[in-house]
Structures are given as structure tokens and as C-alpha cells.
Amino acid sequence: MKISDSIKYIGVNDHEIDLFEGQYDVPNGMAYNSYVIIDEKIAVFDTVDARFGEEWKANLKAMLDGREPDYLIVQHMEPDHSSNINLFCDEFPKATVVASERAFIMMKQFFGRDYADRRIVIKDGDTLGLGKHTLNFIGAAMIHWPEVMMTYESSEKVLFSADGFGKFGALDVDEDWACEARRYYFGIVGKYGAQVQKLLSKASGLEIKTICPLHGPVLNEDLGYYIDLYNTWSSYGVESEGVAIAYTSVYGNTKKAVELLADELRALGCPKVALSDLARDDMSEALEDAFRYGKLVLATTTYSGDIFPFMHNFIHALAEHGYQKRTVGIIENGSWAPTAAKKMKAMLAECRDITFTDTTVTIRSAMTDANREEIKKLALELAGEYNKTESENKGVKYVCEICGYEYDEAAGDPDNGIPAGTKFEDLPEDWCCPLCGVGKENFKKEE
Ligand code: FEO
Numbered sequence: 001m002k003i004s005d006s007i008k009y010i011g012v013n014d015h016e017i018d019l020f021e022g023q024y025d026v027p028n029g030m031a032y033n034s035y036v037i038i039d040e041k042i043a044v045f046d047t048v049d050a051r052f053g054e055e056w057k058a059n060l061k062a063m064l065d066g067r068e069p070d071y072l073i074v075q076h077m078e079p080d081h082s083s084n085i086n087l088f089c090d091e092f093p094k095a096t097v098v099a100s101e102r103a104f105i106m107m108k109q110f111f112g113r114d115y116a117d118r119r120i121v122i123k124d125g126d127t128l129g130l131g132k133h134t135l136n137f138i139g140a141a142m143i144h145w146p147e148v149m150m151t152y153e154s155s156e157k158v159l160f161s162a163d164g165f166g167k168f169g170a171l172d173v174d175e176d177w178a179c180e181a182r183r184y185y186f187g188i189v190g191k192y193g194a195q196v197q198k199l200l201s202k203a204s205g206l207e208i209k210t211i212c213p214l215h216g217p218v219l220n221e222d223l224g225y226y227i228d229l230y231n232t233w234s235s236y237g238v239e240s241e242g243v244a245i246a247y248t249s250v251y252g253n254t255k256k257a258v259e260l261l262a263d264e265l266r267a268l269g270c271p272k273v274a275l276s277d278l279a280r281d282d283m284s285e286a287l288e289d290a291f292r293y294g295k296l297v298l299a300t301t302t303y304s305g306d307i308f309p310f311m312h313n314f315i316h317a318l319a320e321h322g323y324q325k326r327t328v329g330i331i332e333n334g335s336w337a338p339t340a341a342k343k344m345k346a347m348l349a350e351c352r353d354i355t356f357t358d359t360t361v362t363i364r365s366a367m368t369d370a371n372r373e374e375i376k377k378l379a380l381e382l383a384g385e386y387n388k389t390e391s392e393n394k395g396v397k398y399v400c401e402i403c404g405y406e407y408d409e410a411a412g413d414p415d416n417g418i419p420a421g422t423k424f425e426d427l428p429e430d431w432c433c434p435l436c437g438v439g440k441e442n443f444k445k446e447e
Helices: 050-064 085-091 101-111 177-203 223-234 253-267 283-292 309-320 340-348 369-393
Strands: 007-009 012-014 030-032 035-038 042-045 071-073 096-100 119-122 127-129 134-139 149-153 158-160 210-212 240-247 273-277 293-303 326-333 354-363 397-400 406-408 443-445
Touching: 012 050, 035 050, 050 085, 071 085, 085 101, 096 101, 101 119, 134 177, 177 223, 177 283, 240 253, 240 283, 240 309, 240 369, 253 273, 253 293, 253 326, 253 354, 253 369, 273 283, 283 293, 283 309, 293 309, 293 340, 293 369, 309 340, 326 340, 326 369, 340 354, 354 369
Parallel strands: 042 071, 071 096, 096 119, 158 210, 240 273, 240 293, 293 326, 326 354
Antiparallel strands: 007 035, 012 030, 035 042, 127 134, 134 149, 149 158, 397 406, 397 443
């Protein structure tokens, strides 16, 4: 993969991995990206996972044309990127290692060497010239570890973004960016929204043409799309309207309740209902959905006086990842002493800006007719705004008594600057019939 005449990709794809970071299922593998800038001086950006050292070294040598690298820039010390630092330094004994102070401490901890005799310690704002290219280092602590530095190369306007803008999936698999980038973001970086916001604010002052992350594809088109998504994710904003429902069910009764809720929500015009069975589906997908949509329903059974284990783990993961600014509804099931709702609310108490629905549904073993009514009520609370928008706008028309023109609130009058959804009473006083030109007073509501 060519990034420019001087900047080359030398990373590897991993299709052997079972779980990334020991917990994330990666059905399409993983890419460990690495780059080299060829100039008067040669700089290599990060290494790759331990199992791919020889392949990476061969990729690097193929780009060097017999020259030796001058610098190894270590942006992040997590072993998926740092495991071949010693291999590099042994192969190129004249090269200097460039990293933050914290990174050198971790280097010693992980790999036993910190290169005190051949290193440059960098901090936020430092620069390093390579010839035509200049590296500008940007402190990016906690995206995703404390030692992280990103690098902006100012001549070609390239941001080397470490884990930022990364995703799951190897580069030889064609797949949607946002889906696996979102799961990666909320699983791995999600807790550090404030730090990502700070970085985005710093980056807003830079002209960026290309983003080179340590995972996932190089981004060089429509960068506003990716940056906007990162802004939404890191500010815990709602990316998509809809309701995520995460549930566990032992004998199928809680499942029937959430399926009824999902049907009711859809019938009320909810744009998306995302159901996750926490015992069977990928927990990181459920987590991603909880952050993606504006509303969440948690449904589970009381279990040993507490919450069913998968739900317990899920709520723990929500809190751990900084879940906030959402509306949450609860369905609990308990055959003799239901306490799950109380326990779930207590676990969510550490999450900021959570609003619980007025309706909490308590099922005792199997749904009753009263439960069905409660679920309808919960659906109305959750989907009220979607439903309201539809019903408010549906079929409300005003007819011109002079020429018969119909003003439809759902459609508005866009040719005359009136947006769809504008109520007749909110039309400007000087608005007039687009057909015959008479004023609003000549219109009558259609029955
Ligand atoms: Fe890709 Fe935080 O390591």
C-alpha cells in the first residue's frame, strides 16, 4: 500500500488471532500497521505484534533500498505495536529510538531494555526534522495508554494517530469501517472520551489530508466523516436514533417480554430496535449498541439474590467504559423475590446523566396481561418522540378555500422556504397560498 512517494506502509495482517487483547472476537482478523518515511533521514513508525517480526522486518527492508533507518518512533507501547523494538534495534544498531519518557519506562518493563545510549525522549510539542519532512509530536495520553504520542507530519499533512481511528479487522478483508471502528472505539478507547475530545480540539488546528492509524485502513478521503463520528463517540452523543435492548433469559419468559417490547417499539415508529442476548451474542456488540443509540432497555432475572451473571458483567462493562447521557428502561423477572431492578439501578448509579423511565416492568416467572400492558406503556415512554413526530405530522392538512391547494404539515412548502413538519399555525403571517396567492385566513383545516 502506497501512502505517498515518501511514506510507505510496512504493516502486517493477522488471521491467526482468536481474541484481540484477550477478549475481543475478531472474525476478520487484525492489522498491525507500521509505516516508514524515506527522506534524508529515515523514520519507522512502530513495530508489530510479536508473531510477525520477521514478516514486518522483510516489509521494512523491501522499502529501504539498502539504506539503514535512522529512527524508530514508538508511539504506543502496547505489545501489539512494540513487541519487535528489540528485533529492530539489534538489526539496525545505529538507529535511535524516539518515544515519550513513560514509553521508555514501559520498554524496560516489557522487554528489558530502554536504550539509554541511543534514544530521544520526546514530549508534546517537540519536533524532529527528517529533511523535507518534519515530525510534530502530540501528547495523546490515555488514547489508549498513558505513554501514547501521536505524530503530525507537516509537509504532507499526515496524522499518525496511534490507536485513534483504528478498527478491528485485517486490511485484506473488505468491510464497513464504522461498524468495526465503533466496536473497537467503545471497547478499547471508550472510557477516555475527555482525552479524545482534547485531542480532537488540538487536531482541529491542523490541516490533515491523511490519517495513518495503527489498526485499520489508512484514511485519506472524506475525513470529516470519521472525525465527526469520533466527536460524537467521544462526547457520548447519540449517533443513531433507536433503542438497544440487552437481555438474558433462563427459560424464555424474559425473552418473550423483550420481543413484545421490540414489536411495540417498531409499531410506534422507533427507527431501530437492536436486541442482544447477552449470554449468546458478542458482548462487545451489545456494548457498542448501548453507546450508539439514545435509549437502552436492560431485561434480566434475579439470580441468587442478585442479577443474572451475564447482565452483571454487561452493566459492569457499561460503567467501566463511561456510559452516560442516556435513558434506561428496566424489565426484571423473579419468581419469588425479584430484586434485579433495584440491583441494576444501583450498579448504574455511578454512570453520569442516566434517566430511568417511569415504567419498570416486574415479571413473576411468566408474563401476565398486566405485564403486557406495562410493556406497552414502557414502549410508549421510550418511543414517544418517534411516535409523536409521526402522528403529529400524519395527515394534518389545510385546504385553500379559493383554489383548493392543500398545505400538508408533513411536507411543508419547501419551494417557499417552509421546511417539512412545519405546523400550519407556525407558518409566517405573510405566507400565502403558492397557487392563488391568498393569505392564511383563507385556509381551513381538512377534517
Ligand atoms: Fe493497538 Fe492500544 O494497542
